[in-house]
Every structure is written in C-alpha cells, then in structure tokens.
Amino acid sequence: MKIGQRIILGFLTVLVLTGSIAKVALKFQNKIIEKGILRELKVKEDASYDFMVNEVRVLSSALEVFSRDEAIKGLYLERNREKLYQYGKPLFDEIKTKYGITHVYFILPDGHCFLRLHEKGLYNDKITRVTFEKARDTKNIASGVELGKTAFALRVVIPYYKGKDLIGYVEFGEEIEHFIEQLKDNTATEYSLVAKKKYLDKEAWASMREQEGLEDNWNEFGEYVLVTKTDAWLRERFRKSLDANVKLLEKGEFVFEQFQFKNKYFKLGAFQFKDVSKENVGVVFVALDITDIISISDQAAAFLFFILVIVFVMILGIGLYLSHSISAPIKMLMAATHEISRGNLNANLDIVSKDEIGALAASFNRMIKDLKETTLSKNYVDNILQSMTDYLIIVDVEGKISNVNKSFFDHLGYSKEELTGSNMSCLFFEGERYFNSSKIEEYMQKAPLINFETVLYGKTGVKVPALLSSAVIREIECPTGYPENDCQDFIKSGKHCEKNKGVVFLVKDITDLKKAESELQKSNIELTTSLEMSELLLKDLEKEKQTVMDAQKDIIKINQELIANEKVLNNMMSDMIKTNEELKNTQAQLVQSEKLSSLGQLSAGIAHEINNPLGFIDNNIIILGEYIDVYSEVLRAMDLLKKAVVDKDLDRAVSIVEEINEMEEKVNLTFISGDIENLIRQSKDGTERIKKIVQDLRTFTRKDEGQIEFNNVEDIIESVLNIVWNEIKYKAELVKEFGNIPLVKCNAQKLGQVFINLFINASQAIKEKGIITVKTYTDDKSAFIEISDTGQGISKENIDKIFDPFFTTKEVGKGTGLGLSISYGIVKNHKGEMKVFSEISKGTKFTIELPL
Incomplete structure (x- = not known):
C-alpha cells in the first residue's frame, strides 16, 4: 500500500472509530434518558399515592370538624331526617366546594343508612363497604379508596359519639374523578x-x-x-x-x-x-x-453529526494533501531516474518546495545539467552521490553493500570500511525479511520498491524512519565476437542485452514527516478529546436538566406537604402556644405553691402570734361586757331618777339615789372608768399586732404580678421577721446588723420569699439554742445580705446539691426540696448572686448580692 493511501486510511480509521464511539455514546445517552423517564414515571406513581394519602388526611380533618357540630348531632339524635337534611345540606355544599367532597352519609349503629346528604331519597339500605366495616370493628376513624357500583371514591368513616355512647357513624366520600383532576393540576x-x-x-x-x-x-x-x-x-x-x-x-x-x-x-x-x-x-x-427531552437529544445528535462531517472533511483534506505532497515528488523523482537510466538526459524535476524533497529535486536537476555539460567520470558521479542529502545504498546481486553516500555516513555514524561487503539487511528493522539475497533478486527481476516505509538502525542504536525506493543497475553486454568499437551501433539497433549488476536504494529520512504525522495524530487526539468533552458537556447538561426536574418534583412534593400540613401546623402551633401558657402558669403555681408551703410551715407559729393578742383581746371584751352591764344598771337607775324628779316624787327620787350610791360602792365605778381606758388601749395594741401580721402575710401570699421597683431591703427583712418570729424566738437569739443600705430595684414579694426560706432553714438547722444573724452592707456596685446561723451545718457532699430542684435532707413532709432552688432562681432573675459557706457543727452562712 502506498504511503499516501496509508496516511488517508489511518485518518479514516480514526474517524470511523470516533464516529462509532459517538454512536455508542448517543445510544448510552438515550438509555440514560429512558431510565430517567422511567424513574420520573415511577415518581408519578409514588406521587399519585402520596396525593391520595394527603387527600384522605384532608377528608379526615374535615370529617372530624363536621362530626363535632353539636347542632347536627342533636338533629341526628332526634331522628328527624328532614330537619337534619335542611341543616346539613348547606354545610355539605360548602365542604363540597372547599374539599371536593361528593358523598356524606349518616349511618346508624346497626349499619343502615339514615341519611345521604348527596341523595336525600335513598336511605335505610345496609352499608357493607370495607371502610365502614373497619371503622365499626375498630371504633376508630377508617379511610381508603373503595369501589362502588358506578365509581371509585376516597372514603373516610368516623364513629359518631354522644359523650361516651356510640350513636352511629358519619362518612365522607370524594369521587375518584375529582381526585384525578386535582392530581393532574398538582403534578402537571x-x-x-x-x-x-x-x-x-x-x-x-x-x-x-x-x-x-x-x-x-x-x-x-x-x-x-x-x-x-x-x-x-x-x-x-x-x-x-x-x-x-x-x-x-x-x-x-x-x-x-x-x-x-x-x-x-x-x-x-x-x-x-x-x-x-x-x-x-x-x-x-x-x-x-417528553417532547423537550427528545428535542434536546436530537439536537445533540445533529450537532455531533455536524462535528463529525467537519472532522471527516478536514482529515480527508489533510490526508490527501500529505499524501500528494510526499508521494508525488517521489514518483516524479523515480520517473526521472528511470529516464536517465535509459540514457534520457532531458528529464527534469519541476519541484520547487523548500523542504527536503525540494532540495533533493534541485540536486537532481543540477545532476542532470552537469551530466549534460560534462563527461561522466566515476569520480564525478561519486561526487554527485556524496552531495545528495538523501541516503544512497548500492548493493550487488547478493545483497551485499558495495557503496553508500556521505550523507548516510554522516547521519548514521558508520564508516565505509564497516559497511562495505556487509549484508544490507543489517541496516534495517526486519532486514532479513525484506533485504536477503532472494528478495534482492526479486526486486531486480520483478517490481522495484517505491516508497517502502521502514526503519534504519544507526551505529549508536538510533532509529531513523525512512521511505525506501529501489532501481536495478544494469550493464549492457554486446554479443560475443561483436567488435567493441561497433557496440554503440549495436545498441542503437536495439539488438542489445542487459545484465543485472545490483540494486541502488534511495533512502528518504522521514523523521520530520513522522514528527508532523505525530503532531497530526496529537491534533486528532485533541479533536477526539474535544468531542468527548462535548459529549461530557451534553451529559452534564442532561444531568443539570434532570437535577432541575428532580428539584421541580421535590418542590411539588414539598408544596403538597405544606398545603396538606398547613392546618396540622396551625393546630400544633395553637397547642404549643397553649402548652407554653400552661407551663408558665404551672411555673408560677409552683413558685406560689412553694411560697405557700413555706408559709404553711410557719402557720402554727403565725397562729400563735395571732392568738396571743387575740386571747387578751377576747378576755378584755368579756370584761368590757361586764362593765357595760354595770353601766346599763346605772343608766337604768338614772332614768328612773330622772322620771321621779319630773314627777316631783321626792321620796322615790331619794330612794333611787340611795340605790345608786349602794351600786357605786359595790362595783367601784371609779376603778371601772380607769380600767375601761386601759382595756381599750390593750385591745387596740393587740389588733395592731394582728393587723401587722395579716398585712405582712397578704404581702407575701398574694399572686405575684412580677412588679419590679425600688424597695428598702431592710424593711422587707423586718416584714419577714414579723412572720417567722414565732419560728425563731424559741430556738435562737436574733441579731440584726443593718447597714442602712440604699433602695434596691427588686420584686419585694419574691425577695421576701427568699428571706423566709433562709430564716426557716436557719431556724430548723438549730437543734437547741443558737444565734441567727442578719447583716446588710454595700460596696460600690452591690448590696449584700448575709443570713447566718450557728446550726449543724451542711456536709461537703451535699453543699453542691442544695440548689438542685427537689434535693432535701429533711424528713419526709418537712420539705419539698424546691425552697433553695426557687430562691436561687429568684436571685439570678434579679441579676444577683447567691453563695453559701458552711462548716459541720459550726453553722451556715448565705450571702445574697444584688446590683444597685
């Protein structure tokens, strides 16, 4: 095969492979599209199921609201079918428009239909549908898709109760036609x-x-x-x-x-x-x-085909150009060489390129010119051969080298002595196959080599790609006995014979051509890579499109879920708000409960503090009652005396005066007059004491409104001591060291609760008799309140737990474990600090720091 054909065939082979790969890629793309569409259809199947589930939820929610209508329930219990229909029909029309509900049944407990709001005239028939039977058996709401005699329907059945008594069932239904239409609208x-x-x-x-x-x-x-x-x-x-x-x-x-x-x-x-x-x-x-998907796929295939056509034209043009630019000059050189070998010195090469072939042609033309103008001597011919830039190898009929030109020695590194007499096959790759003696004989007898591509080996091992062409060296021999001087005449007569003497090989170094071919292949690979990149780009576009489609699907699904769950979320939000309010109320109640619990522990002492003044007030009132009886007798006698004077009954008047004097001596009216003032003053002091205790109790027991204002902390302590005094006075001596601290911004009720807890704990920590000290002082930024006792103290293992909720070391019934936890929280809410220091058998000190 000629070199030009081989170049074109190589390019076409690459193009065919590229086209095959493109075809396979298109098929693969179509398979991916098929899988994507199948997955989309599967998604549509799942979407239809999800939408059905959502519709059932909507119907269930609407049915639960409908079943709680007390007016409808009352008319149903009256078994007044006409009134129930007149009341229920507008509601049915409303939910039909809003939710697409097409069937509403009222079903008696025995399974017979009492009323159809959608078909008033049909009733008393037995309902045997699976959905109803499931609701009847489980006594819970049941739902699903069920086939009737003329159509499918989504159905929801709920047990109907009056209090705890089952009074029947209510069923909502949505015809499948309406469901399918909504499904079309929601999924496009x-x-x-x-x-x-x-x-x-x-x-x-x-x-x-x-x-x-x-x-x-x-x-x-x-x-x-x-x-x-x-x-x-x-x-x-x-x-x-x-x-x-x-x-x-x-x-x-x-x-x-x-x-x-x-x-x-x-x-x-x-x-x-x-x-x-x-x-x-x-x-x-x-x-x-899938019209858009098919359109995009077709556009990608058309674009790829267009690229392949362009590449085909480019490769074909480049191949033809390279084939012609390489083989045509060589063919011309071979034809001219053949003419010269036949003695025609008028042959000339019309090649003007600036590459090696052009240089070879110029040398060849100069050789012909010189041959015309000079006598052809062996030395002259050798000079010509040595000046050629291409390699020239001459072998004899046995394939042994007889001569090579200088260019060969210069480029391959051999010397003339090394090559002369050597077999030509030693210079070439697979030389024994193509250049043994039998092959040389074949080249002489049959067709010569023309542009045979092979590889030469230099002395140093360098490989030189080359094109090899051959021509037979023939010597003309005249017949035996023919005069040598007349031989030319014999030749001219055409009666000559030729004898093969060897073969001349013209070797063209195509290293640069191979480099150009390599560059071309590289360019082809880059083009193939570009095509592959285009393919990957198309695949990426498909992936992006699929991603967008998946995103659209997710958005549709999310939108459906958002719509379906909107009411549920609203209900949940309402429940959460309600729960939050209940938690706030519970927290407030817990604090109030602990406050009352603390006061409950003091109740006996408070009652004693109230009973003491109340006792002598009660006794004073009894004495005052007796004094009033005495004064009543005196007043009655005075009235009688007044009447006797008016009646001018002197004897009666004297008698009454004597009676009054006896009475005065008997009861000592002077003493009573002085004692009444003392009794009233004592009773007033007692009532003031009770009033003060009650006012302090009301201050700390009323519901906390959360009011924060500037208060005198020492006054709050005094009020607390007034409440807890009975708890302290029998166990401890109270020492007050007030530092006249300034007003502090606080909630008086809550801070008083903290002091009550600390004073009660201090009192309970003292087993027999001790000292409780309350001290107040300030620094530049804070007010400090210290409450200390000489009680039994707190152990190290418990000191870190005392502020934990429900932690207590007291006996059951004497503490909830919330007092110090709540107190700590109150101080923290005032942006303050509460610290404790304690030693076993020495006592405990609580320090409260509040910002000024």
Missing part, C-alpha cells in the same frame, strides 16, 4: 383510570353516564371501563396499551412505552390501582410529555 401530568367491569354495575353505569350527558363507554375497553374524562387521542392510545399489556398488568408489573401524537412525544406508564382491601380493581395510566 395526564392521569387516567380504567376499572374492571366485574366490580361495576352495567345498568347503573349507563344511567350515571346518561345523567352526566356522556356516551355509554361500557364496551370501549374490553374487560375494563374508562372511569375518568380523557381526550379521544389518549383514550385510543390507552386502549391499545391495555390490549397489548393486560397480562403484565394483571401480574402487577409496570408497563413503559413511548408514542407520538402530532408533533409531540409521550412516555406512557401504566400500573395497578388497588382498593382498600388490596384488591386489583383497575389500571392507572400516566402520560408524560
């Missing part, structure tokens, strides 16, 4: 449903279709009936798909196929549709528009 996809005839009533179906103004389609789908409204062209496609795949669908397999309508392409998916009893009652068809 064509859905259709066919149901098995054996689950439908033919006459009822025909009647229903007639009422809706539709043609009877009972016989359109064989063993199935189209339930949903569907365009004619889709119905025909669904019918064909159902006929072809009915056995697969019966097995529960997913059907997946593609079809075209007008200028649009669709992927059709079909899968089983089951009712609440898991019975296969029909088939759902999903038609997904």
Whole structure:
C-alpha cells in the first residue's frame, strides 16, 4: 500500500472509530434518558399515592370538624331526617366546594343508612363497604379508596359519639374523578383510570353516564371501563396499551412505552390501582410529555453529526494533501531516474518546495545539467552521490553493500570500511525479511520498491524512519565476437542485452514527516478529546436538566406537604402556644405553691402570734361586757331618777339615789372608768399586732404580678421577721446588723420569699439554742445580705446539691426540696448572686448580692 493511501486510511480509521464511539455514546445517552423517564414515571406513581394519602388526611380533618357540630348531632339524635337534611345540606355544599367532597352519609349503629346528604331519597339500605366495616370493628376513624357500583371514591368513616355512647357513624366520600383532576393540576401530568367491569354495575353505569350527558363507554375497553374524562387521542392510545399489556398488568408489573401524537412525544406508564382491601380493581395510566427531552437529544445528535462531517472533511483534506505532497515528488523523482537510466538526459524535476524533497529535486536537476555539460567520470558521479542529502545504498546481486553516500555516513555514524561487503539487511528493522539475497533478486527481476516505509538502525542504536525506493543497475553486454568499437551501433539497433549488476536504494529520512504525522495524530487526539468533552458537556447538561426536574418534583412534593400540613401546623402551633401558657402558669403555681408551703410551715407559729393578742383581746371584751352591764344598771337607775324628779316624787327620787350610791360602792365605778381606758388601749395594741401580721402575710401570699421597683431591703427583712418570729424566738437569739443600705430595684414579694426560706432553714438547722444573724452592707456596685446561723451545718457532699430542684435532707413532709432552688432562681432573675459557706457543727452562712 502506498504511503499516501496509508496516511488517508489511518485518518479514516480514526474517524470511523470516533464516529462509532459517538454512536455508542448517543445510544448510552438515550438509555440514560429512558431510565430517567422511567424513574420520573415511577415518581408519578409514588406521587399519585402520596396525593391520595394527603387527600384522605384532608377528608379526615374535615370529617372530624363536621362530626363535632353539636347542632347536627342533636338533629341526628332526634331522628328527624328532614330537619337534619335542611341543616346539613348547606354545610355539605360548602365542604363540597372547599374539599371536593361528593358523598356524606349518616349511618346508624346497626349499619343502615339514615341519611345521604348527596341523595336525600335513598336511605335505610345496609352499608357493607370495607371502610365502614373497619371503622365499626375498630371504633376508630377508617379511610381508603373503595369501589362502588358506578365509581371509585376516597372514603373516610368516623364513629359518631354522644359523650361516651356510640350513636352511629358519619362518612365522607370524594369521587375518584375529582381526585384525578386535582392530581393532574398538582403534578402537571395526564392521569387516567380504567376499572374492571366485574366490580361495576352495567345498568347503573349507563344511567350515571346518561345523567352526566356522556356516551355509554361500557364496551370501549374490553374487560375494563374508562372511569375518568380523557381526550379521544389518549383514550385510543390507552386502549391499545391495555390490549397489548393486560397480562403484565394483571401480574402487577409496570408497563413503559413511548408514542407520538402530532408533533409531540409521550412516555406512557401504566400500573395497578388497588382498593382498600388490596384488591386489583383497575389500571392507572400516566402520560408524560417528553417532547423537550427528545428535542434536546436530537439536537445533540445533529450537532455531533455536524462535528463529525467537519472532522471527516478536514482529515480527508489533510490526508490527501500529505499524501500528494510526499508521494508525488517521489514518483516524479523515480520517473526521472528511470529516464536517465535509459540514457534520457532531458528529464527534469519541476519541484520547487523548500523542504527536503525540494532540495533533493534541485540536486537532481543540477545532476542532470552537469551530466549534460560534462563527461561522466566515476569520480564525478561519486561526487554527485556524496552531495545528495538523501541516503544512497548500492548493493550487488547478493545483497551485499558495495557503496553508500556521505550523507548516510554522516547521519548514521558508520564508516565505509564497516559497511562495505556487509549484508544490507543489517541496516534495517526486519532486514532479513525484506533485504536477503532472494528478495534482492526479486526486486531486480520483478517490481522495484517505491516508497517502502521502514526503519534504519544507526551505529549508536538510533532509529531513523525512512521511505525506501529501489532501481536495478544494469550493464549492457554486446554479443560475443561483436567488435567493441561497433557496440554503440549495436545498441542503437536495439539488438542489445542487459545484465543485472545490483540494486541502488534511495533512502528518504522521514523523521520530520513522522514528527508532523505525530503532531497530526496529537491534533486528532485533541479533536477526539474535544468531542468527548462535548459529549461530557451534553451529559452534564442532561444531568443539570434532570437535577432541575428532580428539584421541580421535590418542590411539588414539598408544596403538597405544606398545603396538606398547613392546618396540622396551625393546630400544633395553637397547642404549643397553649402548652407554653400552661407551663408558665404551672411555673408560677409552683413558685406560689412553694411560697405557700413555706408559709404553711410557719402557720402554727403565725397562729400563735395571732392568738396571743387575740386571747387578751377576747378576755378584755368579756370584761368590757361586764362593765357595760354595770353601766346599763346605772343608766337604768338614772332614768328612773330622772322620771321621779319630773314627777316631783321626792321620796322615790331619794330612794333611787340611795340605790345608786349602794351600786357605786359595790362595783367601784371609779376603778371601772380607769380600767375601761386601759382595756381599750390593750385591745387596740393587740389588733395592731394582728393587723401587722395579716398585712405582712397578704404581702407575701398574694399572686405575684412580677412588679419590679425600688424597695428598702431592710424593711422587707423586718416584714419577714414579723412572720417567722414565732419560728425563731424559741430556738435562737436574733441579731440584726443593718447597714442602712440604699433602695434596691427588686420584686419585694419574691425577695421576701427568699428571706423566709433562709430564716426557716436557719431556724430548723438549730437543734437547741443558737444565734441567727442578719447583716446588710454595700460596696460600690452591690448590696449584700448575709443570713447566718450557728446550726449543724451542711456536709461537703451535699453543699453542691442544695440548689438542685427537689434535693432535701429533711424528713419526709418537712420539705419539698424546691425552697433553695426557687430562691436561687429568684436571685439570678434579679441579676444577683447567691453563695453559701458552711462548716459541720459550726453553722451556715448565705450571702445574697444584688446590683444597685
């Protein structure tokens, strides 16, 4: 094969491989698209189920609200069907518009229908649907998809209670047609449903279709009936798909196929549709528009084909150019050499390129010119051969080297002595195969070599790619006995014979050509890489598109979930707000409870503090009562004396005066007059003492309003001591060291609760008799209150736990474990600090620091 053909064939082979790879890539892309579309259809199947679940939730929520209407429940219990219908019908119309509910049943406990709001005249029939039976058996709300005589419906049934008594059931239903239409709107996809005839009533179906103004389609789908409204062209496609795949669908397999309508392409998916009893009652068809996907795929294929055509033209042009630029000059050189060998010195090479071939042609033309102008001597010919830039090798008939030119020695490093007489095969790769004596003989007898591509080995091992061409060296011999002087005449007569003397090989170093070819291959690889990158870019675009489609699907799903859960979230938010309020109230009640618990521990002492003044007040009142009786007797005698004077009854008047004098001596009115003033003053002091205790109790027991204001902390301590004094006075001596601290911004009630807890704890820590000291002082930033005792102290293992909720070392019934925890929290809420220092058997000191 010629070198030009080999170059073109190599380029075309690369192009064919590139085209094959592109074809495989396109097929792979189509498979990926197929898988993506199948996954999308599977997603649509899942979306239909999720949407159905969401619809059931909406129906369930609406039904629960409906069933709590007390007016409806009252009319139902009255068994007044007409009133119940008149009241319930507007509500039914409202929820029908809002939720798409098409059926409302009131069902008696025995399963008979009491009233249908959607069909007033039909009642007293037995309800045997699976959904109802599930609600009846479980006494819980039941829901699902169930087939009636003329249509599918989403159904929700809830037990109907009056208090704890079951009074019946209420059922909501949504016809599947409405469900499918909503599903279409929410997923932007064509859905259709066919149901098995054996689950439908033919006459009822025909009647229903007639009422809706539709043609009877009972016989359109064989063993199935189209339930949903569907365009004619889709119905025909669904019918064909159902006929072809009915056995697969019966097995529960997913059907997946593609079809075209007008200028649009669709992927059709079909899968089983089951009712609440898991019975296969029909088939759902999903038609997904893939026109845009097909268009993008076709555009990618067209673009790739366009690139391949351009590459083909470029490779073909480059190959032809290289083939012609290399082989044509060599062919011209060979033809001119052949002419010269025949004695035609008028041959000339018309090659003007500036490369090695051009230089060779110029040298050849100069050689011809010199041959014309000079006598051709052996030395002259040798000079010509030695001046050639290409390699020249001359071998004899046995294949042994007889001569080489200087260019060969210069480039390959051999000397003339090393090569002369050597077999030519030692210079070439696979030399024994192409340059043994038999091959040399073949080249002389048959066709010579023309542009045979091979590799030469230099002395140092360097490899030189080369093109090899050969020509036979022939010597003319005249017949024996023919005069040598007349030999030329013999030759001219054409009666000569030629004898083969050897072969001359012209070797063209194509190292630069190989480099150019390598660069071309590199460029081809880069072009192939560019094509692969274009392919990857297309794949990335497909991935991006798929990502966008997945994102759209997720957005649709999330939007559906948001819509479905909006009411649930609102209810949850309401419950959380209510729970938060209850927690706040509970916390406040807990604090109030602990406050009252603390005061409860003091109740006996407070009662004693009140009973003491109350006792002598009660005794004073008794004495005052006796004094009043005496004064009453005196006043009665004075009235009688006044009457005797008026009546001028002197004897009677004297008698009454004597009686009054006796009475005065007997009861000592002077003493009573002085004692009454003392009794009143004592009773007033007692009431003031009681009033003070009650006022202090009211201050710390009333509900905390959270008011923060400037207060005198020492006054708060005094009020607290007034309450807890009975708890302290029998156990400890109280020492007050007040430092006249300034007013502190605080809540007096809460701070008083802290002091009550600390004083009670201090008192309870003292077993027999001790000292309780309360001290106040300040620094530049804070006010300090120290309450210390000489009690038993707190152990090291408990000192870090005393502020923990419910931790207590007291006996059961004497402490809740919340006092110090609440007190610590109150101080912290005042942006203060509460510290404790204690030693066993020496006492404990609590220090409260409040900011000024």
